[in-house]
Each structure stands twice: as structure tokens, then as C-alpha cells.
Amino acid sequence: MRRLLASIHDVSPRTEAQVDRLADQLAGHLGGPRFAMLVVPDHWGGHPIAAAPAFRARLRGWADQGIEMFVHGWYHRDTGSHTGAAGLKARAMTAGEGEFLGLSREEAGRRMREGKALIEDATGRPAAGFIAPAWLYGPGAMAALADCGFALAEDHFRVWRPGAEGRPLARGPVITWASRSGPRTASSLAFAALARHTLHALPCVRIAVHPGDVTKPAILASIDATLAAFARRRPAGHYADLLPEPAASA
Incomplete structure (x- = not known):
């Protein structure tokens, strides 16, 4: 079955107004709240959800609507120093936000x-999975995934089950946009246009x-065009739909 999976990243008290706008935009194309949210527990160390009861209530309300809730790091900020391939990823793929690298x-x-x-306490439901900030995982994070009982994980090119031999449940590049510089924005707009075809x-x-x-x-317009192009041809689904059906009891 062909599926469309959409998500809003960096959900926190710091970004609540922007998340509301994006949620309305996605729901308009997908026929309702058929997307995931990636929740940051303490965004950059200054916006702890534990100290924001009104936002915790919002998370529960979104989850009650059927929105999947992923754990998205803890701080979404990388305070480490990196060399070699990790250093290249830290410089090229994110602006100091590869927390789990x-x-x-x-x-x-x-x-x-x-x-x-x-997040499970706030929503009253199991977390859908874990997705590292900037989709960047170091060896320690990859090893820890298998320890923590998450059903799903995701990077730029795949979705997989932690601890299940890393077997991909979905493959292909994620379509996303970059707003932090003109050249990055232009590149992301060009990729989205190509992806639509x-x-x-x-x-x-x-x-x-x-x-x-x-x-x-320009990014908002590209998001609209991209959602419309794919939503016409496939239904919006949930990440959990990728998991195999549990075996029927005898």
C-alpha cells in the first residue's frame, strides 16, 4: 500500500504558535490531523515541558485527536565537539542541533x-518512537535505541524498528525544507519541486x-504544493501503519 507520512518537527512551548500554523496547513491537505509531531522535552534548555502544564494539556489534546507523538531528543542542541565524519555532519547538516551525534x-x-x-505521561499514550534532532545518530545513540523500547526510529533515508536487525520499514529521502540561509532555502525548494515529479x-x-x-x-507555498501533489495520489497514514501486524493468537 502506498502511504504519505507527514510530521511537524521541534514541537515545544517555544514553537507553539508556529506549530499551530503548520498543523492547520497539514490538516487542510491531509483531511484532518493525520500527521506526527516530534516533541522536544526541553528545547535548548530553556523551555521544559515538565514546567508547562498548559502545553502538556495541548500535547494530550493533539494525541487524543490521533496525532502520533515522537520523542525528538531532549534539548535539540549539540554541545559536543566532533571530528572526522561526525564533524562534517555536524557542520554541514545542522546548525548546532545534532544533539545525539x-x-x-x-x-x-x-x-x-x-x-x-x-511524553507518555503528558499524552497518556505510548510514544510512537524516537527521532534524533537533525536525523543524526552517533554510535552511542544507535546502540541506545535498542535498549529503550521504542517501536520506530527514522533518519533522512529510512524508517526502521530499533532492535530488529535494523531492517527498514520504509526507504527513500524525506522531503523537508531549510530556512536558515538563502542558499539552503533555494536548494530545499529545488529538491521539493523535483520530488513532486x-x-x-x-x-x-x-x-x-x-x-x-x-x-x-516561498517555503510555505512549496509545502502546500508538495502536500497537494502527493495527497492526490495516496492517503495520509500513521507511522505505526508500517509496523507488522501482531501475530494472531492460536
């Missing part, structure tokens, strides 16, 4: 477990939006 297995696992407990054969198409996208009308 250099963490040890123990520290990554601690942040994953605490984030999972926080070339990715229809994929069984699963993923579209991810970020709070910063609302600052640029």
Missing part, C-alpha cells in the same frame, strides 16, 4: 528514557516541516 550509549539512553516517560513510485513518501518554515512564504 556524539553522546555515549549511557547518556543517549538516559535522555531517550526520560523523554519517553515525560520523481518520488511517486515510492511505497512511502515522507514530508517533514519545521517551525522555521513559517518565516518564508
Whole structure:
């Protein structure tokens, strides 16, 4: 079955107004709240959900509508230093937000477990999975994923089940946009335009939006065009739809 999976990243008290705007935009194309939210427990160390009861209530309300809730790091901020391939990723693929790129297995696992407990307490439901900030995982984070009981994980090119031999449940590049510089914005707009014509054969198409996208009308227009192009040809679904059906009891 062909699916369209959409998500809003960086959901936190810091970004609530932008998330509201993006949620309305996605729901308008997808026929309702048929998307996921990636929740940051303490965005950049200054916006703890644990100290924001009104926002916790919003998370529960969104979850009650059927929106999947993923744990999205803890701080969404990378305070480590990196060399080699990790350093290249940290410089080229994110602006200091690859939080899980250099963490040890123990520290990554601690942040994953605490984030999972926080979001599950707020929503009253199991977390849908874990997605690292900027989709960047170091060796410690990859090892910790198998320890923490998450059903799903995602990076730029796949969705998989942690601890299940890393077998992909979906493959293909995620369509997303970059707002932090003119050249990056232009590149992301060009890729989205290309994707609208070339990715229809994929069984699963993923579209991810970020709070910063609302600052640029060209990005918002591209999001509209991209959602419309894929929603005409495939239904919006849930990440959980990728999981195999549990075996029937005898």
C-alpha cells in the first residue's frame, strides 16, 4: 500500500504558535490531523515541558485527536565537539542541533528514557518512537535505541524498528525544507519541486516541516504544493501503519 507520512518537527512551548500554523496547513491537505509531531522535552534548555502544564494539556489534546507523538531528543542542541565524519555532519547538516551525534550509549539512553516517560505521561499514550534532532545518530545513540523500547526510529533515508536487525520499514529521502540561509532555502525548494515529479513510485513518501518554515512564504507555498501533489495520489497514514501486524493468537 502506498502511504504519505507527514510530521511537524521541534514541537515545544517555544514553537507553539508556529506549530499551530503548520498543523492547520497539514490538516487542510491531509483531511484532518493525520500527521506526527516530534516533541522536544526541553528545547535548548530553556523551555521544559515538565514546567508547562498548559502545553502538556495541548500535547494530550493533539494525541487524543490521533496525532502520533515522537520523542525528538531532549534539548535539540549539540554541545559536543566532533571530528572526522561526525564533524562534517555536524557542520554541514545542522546548525548546532545534532544533539545525539556524539553522546555515549549511557547518556543517549538516559535522555531517550526520560523523554519517553515525560511524553507518555503528558499524552497518556505510548510514544510512537524516537527521532534524533537533525536525523543524526552517533554510535552511542544507535546502540541506545535498542535498549529503550521504542517501536520506530527514522533518519533522512529510512524508517526502521530499533532492535530488529535494523531492517527498514520504509526507504527513500524525506522531503523537508531549510530556512536558515538563502542558499539552503533555494536548494530545499529545488529538491521539493523535483520530488513532486520523481518520488511517486515510492511505497512511502515522507514530508517533514519545521517551525522555521513559517518565516518564508516561498517555503510555505512549496509545502502546500508538495502536500497537494502527493495527497492526490495516496492517503495520509500513521507511522505505526508500517509496523507488522501482531501475530494472531492460536
